[in-house]
Amino acid sequence: MRSSKRVHILEAATRVILSEGAAQLTLDAVAKEAQVSKGGLLYHFSTKEALIEAIVIYAKEQIEKQFQAIYDEDDDPRGRWTRTYLKLTCDDRTNNNELYSALFSGVLENRELLRPLEECFLQLYAKTENDQIDPVLANIVCLVADGLWYNDMFQFNPVNDEMKAKIIDRLIRLTKGESE
Amino acid sequence: MRSSKRVHILEAATRVILSEGAAQLTLDAVAKEAQVSKGGLLYHFSTKEALIEAIVIYAKEQIEKQFQAIYDEDDDPRGRWTRTYLKLTCDDRTNNNELYSALFSGVLENRELLRPLEECFLQLYAKTENDQIDPVLANIVCLVADGLWYNDMFQFNPVNDEMKAKIIDRLIRLTKGESE
């Protein structure tokens, strides 16, 4: 079998960061978690920085893929992009582990490594600008979504599940132009 | 002058994390930035973990202090806590560097170190629950604020300054019960 372990390594790195902390993102730890030798790891990612760059790109690709899938499920053209953004990171079905580990590892070396992810989010926000609804409302919805997943990332839980459901419900109805 | 260099060290650590990246949060780098000998640094913080814990506590104290100051400036009782929360991290006058560095350094070792900050935010959110306005609206406002400052922390800028001003203006009016 001649399959690359690249993706296995990236997923192992995500696991290491989220369970052990970003400081434990060492080449040895990742190699061990991915059940790859250190040489094998360095074959795919020649430096630690290259590994982190790959984690960021991988997270970006995952987001774009999921975003499209959620978009395709929605029929109502009004506020469609905005609802998609909201569901992207706040739906219980999706997990954001790749995104979280990308942000954590980007912070390790320097935030410049996060540029690809920033571009990704800029594009998603841009889509909500022409969404047949008030742009200010659209941005408010996106920012609430951001607040929710960022808090989840740091394991802060300022809003309980019941309130979270109410908030999302309210926002979804607003994107459809329904009154409260 | 017999003043403790504790706070200088904490602020130096913040500078190191935000300018050099969390991986450069080493005892040597902090000592150098704070213009303190390594012995002096270890006199105040006997381990690196103790330093990080102190950074988190310091950030918490700064937030609580600023929150109170902003609250005192507001006269309108309706939605006062909610508006205070919004202004806390999104006002151009405040800088959130201590908060950002606390989160970054907490992610380094493990997120458990961030518990004091979580409690802090839980308390601030709790205050908005009895704020003479719809609790769902109050939470939405807080989450938008979170989205804004988290994005700022990662140097993501999905909303430009003009839009940001519109959003904040809209939310402030909502907390006062004004219609759009």
Add this chain to the structure above:
DNA sequence: GAAACTATACCGTCCAGACGGTATACTAAT
């Protein structure tokens, strides 16, 4: 005289990255 340092030396561990080697598959000449 105690607290708050400075200055320096040192130790053990960890870690990034280099390096040389191995196994397998495919390709091209003979």
Add this chain to the structure above:
DNA sequence: ATTAGTATACCGTCTGGACGGTATAGTTTC
């Protein structure tokens, strides 16, 4: 069909440097 060569995908060890922490002796400030 066999041989030789090449590319890919790894393995496992080694080394030099950085880092966290200890220790110690001395200095300044209150």
